[in-house]
Amino acid sequence: MISNSGKPFLEHCMGQIAAFLGPARRVVFVTAANLYDEPAYYERARAALGAAPPAGCGAHVLHLRWDADPLAVLERAEALFVGGGNTYALLKRLQEGGLLDPIRTRVRTGLPYIGSSAGSNVAGPSVLTSNDWNVVGLTVFGALALVPFNINPHYLETDPAMAPGSETRDERIREYHVVHSSPVVGIEEGTVLRVEDGVAIVLGRGRVKAFARGREPRWYRAGERVEV
């Protein structure tokens, strides 16, 4: 789970992506979070991931469109990459394309899953800790639940972009825990949370902050194992 794709696209985490993919070469890229131009977004991903190492991964990148025979494309995946954009649009389209169960099943039987921003949000049990607005009016918030905790990407402890009368990110997570019990993991920019066989390790230049309901939140740095 990648907090943000960054500029140049995916450069900050390309080595980690390559290591995670291992021998997988056919990467299916999901553009459904993009509300503006899905083909252009796919081209950006294809160029970045398809480049020869170390700039890219030398991957063969297929475009999964939620509204154009997505299950047949998913079938061919050796790895799945769900890109960023609007989290609510992404989840709505995954629902409408009938993709949640097939993705969940594939990943639980070994398909490597990579998500960036919105794509990491949908890996959790719900998307209600996304920073995005629900502009599509989504009403069913359950997501892939590949991990047992919710994600908050682009995590910033005190968000200088918020006006002083606004809630901080931590206050929003506290509100979330008034209603929900699942832990929330905030991932700073430039940071990756790699999860394999139930073990979550922080990678990259930033940190991860884990919020369990009723407990003090705890920071983790690169190389550390996150306990939630």
Add this chain to the structure above:
Amino acid sequence: MISNSGKPFLEHCMGQIAAFLGPARRVVFVTAANLYDEPAYYERARAALGAAPPAGCGAHVLHLRWDADPLAVLERAEALFVGGGNTYALLKRLQEGGLLDPIRTRVRTGLPYIGSSAGSNVAGPSVLTSNDWNVVGLTVFGALALVPFNINPHYLETDPAMAPGSETRDERIREYHVVHSSPVVGIEEGTVLRVEDGVAIVLGRGRVKAFARGREPRWYRAGERVEV
């Protein structure tokens, strides 16, 4: 519609509240946006609005609880004040208390309505341009529609200190307009939008930025009439 209550509570806009209330003395205060301690929030409002002018409005403040005979309390209102907190919790509780129609009817027949933060969000056609997270899992987003535009309180334009991979507020509003056509009005902190007889005037120390779909957004300052 008040962007934020500020500290001390409501001090920045007390004069404007008093002017808007006019002769109304019995103010019903709605605490439903507060997820933590509604009685304490009511006490804060009662102390601030009940103080003698110019510190307060000399109002007699009644507590409307969404889950304790709210219609009887609403009945007694000479003015309604909907306080801040979590916008989605507020709208959900107004729905569950059967309050949307009664409030709409009262306000359309002359009851002065004051909303702060979440309370200004619910005055629009929907709450989907709130900054809050939908931690309560609300699925019906239509609000009071007292005004024909959505509100974004605590509005801040692009901030260079924002996590660089995050969407700006303007980008979120642009996403909203991919799907919806209602205008969005961003209200800066310390700022009030006073609407009467279809005329919206900016008051206070900040500005208002109006976003109509497909048009360049436009700034308005104190004393200006907002055209959306």
